[in-house]
Amino acid sequence: MRWTEFFIPTAKEAPADAFVASHRLMIRAGLIRQVVAGAYTYLPMGYRVLRKIEAIVREEMNRAGAIELHMPAMHPIEWWEQTGRVEAMGDVLVRLGGRGDDWRSRTVLGPTHEEVITEIARAYLNSYKQLPVNFYQIQTKFRGEARPKSGVLRTREFLMKDAYSFHSVKEGPGGLDETYQKMYDAYCAIFSRAGLPYVAVEADSGPIGGDASHEFMVRTDAGEDYLVETDDGSYAANLERAEVLAISNEGDGRNESLKEVHTPGLSTIDDVSAFLKCKPAKMIKTIIYEANGEALVALVRGDHQVNEAKLSRVAKVGRVTPADPAMIRKVTGADVGFAGPVGLKARIIVDQAVSVMHDGVTGANKTDYHLTGVNPGRDFAVGEVADIRIAVEGDRARNGRPLQFRKCIEVGHVFKLGTKYSVAMEATYLDANGKAQPFIMGCYGIGLNRIMAAAIEAFHDGKGIQWPMSIAPFQVVICALDVREAEVMSTASRLHDELSSAGVDVILDDRDARPGVKFNDAELLGFPIRVTIGKRGLAEGIVEVQERRGGEMRKISPSEVKNALRNLVHHLDNSEPI
RNA sequence: CGGGGCGUGGCGCAGUCCGGCUAGCGCGCCUGCUUUGGGAGCAGGAGGUCGCAGGUUCGAAUCCUGUCGCCCCGACCA
Secondary structure: OEHHHOOOOOOOOOOOOOOOOOOOOOHHHEEEEEEEOOOOEEHHOOOHHHHHHHHHHHHHHHHHHOOOOOOEEEEHHHHHHHHOOOHHHHHHHHOOOOOOHHHHHHHHEOOHHHHHHHHHHHHHHHHHHHHHEEEEEEEEEEEOOOOOOHHHHHHOOOEEEEEEEEEEOOOOOOOOHHHHHHHHHHHHHHHHHHHHHEEEEEEEOOOOOOOEEEEEEEEOOOOOEEEEEOOEEEEEOOOOOOOOOOOOOOOOOOOOOOOOEEOOOOOOHHHHHHHHHHHHHHHEEEEEEEOOOOOEEEEOOOOEEOHHHHHHHOOOOOEEEEEOOHHHHHHHHHOOOOOOOOOOOOOOEEEEEHHHHEEEEEEEOOOOEEEEEOOOOOEOOOEEEEEOOOOOOOEEEEOEEEEEEEEEEEEEEEEEEEEHHHHOOHHHHOOOOOOEEEEEEEEEEHHHHHHHHHHHOOOOEEOEHHHHHHHOOEEEEEEOOOOOOOHHHHHHHHHHHEEEEEEEOOEOOOOOOOHHHHHHHHHHHHHOOOEEEOHHHHOOOOEEEOOOOOOOOEEEEOOHHHHHHHHHHHHHOOOOOO
């Protein structure tokens, strides 16, 4: 490809409203252009990157035995009603609108495709003999995100690889677990080949769905999630899932006696701790939840937060929701804000950090009163003790190593769905006994645009992008200086043609521009290898080869440069064996 | 949805508080000449319903009302 025949609108300045590195660089490098909030055009250079990512994903999915199909973005809303997700998705589900019985009013744009693929399974998969099957597609998704942000990291329209597997058994040959593992391994291969420094972490599988879920994360401050990990990599989890080491009991057994104090109108941790001049960590936060119609009380330290996912798992209830004020009054006999465990008649789950407290402060179950000198075990029963809180700075992992918190972006997610969608949509097959059974399902997603942005977040410097070889828009850029010198241009053109024939993605910067312009653009665009051909070098009998990520500039004779480059490209490309 | 900010040629901005000549500047773009190893110089030139609608006024980018859009923080996130 010749630069002058391509389309590369680079800019010296980034728009003032772009803040994160990948967003700024993608615009400056002419990879994308915003159309509306949360939707971008991928300009030719940016689209090359996306296509390369797509190719890696497709190869690995095929290798893992998944079969590609393509589903529409337009779905009948009826299917979403069947699975209850019109409600669950809320505004995230994009609806076409329309009047009355107009077809538009019955059509939504798919944010994901469980419903559509489950209908396929219902229609075509009739026998256990046809299972397992793993379908995938690379397709545009629509989500009515409340707030798109950070360039292409969070958008309303994006490219996703989504796969859905169908099984008659969970374990053993052909089971969900087997395919789940295959997908997990395929994802590792995909992110490795894309050159991304990723981490696979256990994720919370949510109140509904299966028993396992993993997220693939890339560390970047532009991300929205948190990775909780030890410095030596021995433990990593997402914030929702992160487990903490039990805190040891430092009490000396000489505890204060229980005392009731008047705290008029003070119902928050901050207010009470300020009033009583005690640290929030000395307070016992008493949160009343509702689970299956019953009250469920969670106790955590005043400076901690309840992790509702952990709580519902520990309590073995489907889902916990904060109790309404009426239930709180009924359980505590006091206004909201004065709940405490002493004398409380309800099921109480005690966070481990609370179980080792002494002389704590808590609500008195009496409006406008708190208790001091509260000691677990003495003043209230400590029956069910567990880790039910969100990990915080200073916590340690179960293996004793300090936990670190890093911002990250999710680029992939594998999920055991179970029978949620097959049951809801009555999608069944006949088992060996001729009995109808709902499919056991798994689903597996990758955000392609996010891979692109995450790669830039991970690899850039003050001058621009530093693409991994495998997803670079071009692997090699030839900067032909002195384009009016016949020898320069003939050498550059010959090298370009030879590299192209040898299967190297090469772009020849044949613009009649000053060297500085070419060098700066080459660095901004982030091509892994730059070859500089000028009359000065040719007079010495050399051309120059420079890697974008650093290293020595090498002088190589024009006759040897083709092979040298071919080797270097392969050497730098982690997407294929060297 | 709550809080904050911003809409002026393709991009970055000034002008708005305090209304007043043909709305400026830099980058980019076009033409010519010179220049060519780290974002060239000179000369000439094209390009703007000042987001949109209504109002006030002799006169509106500027004041008032409404509205739309975009960005940031928060809430939300299958």
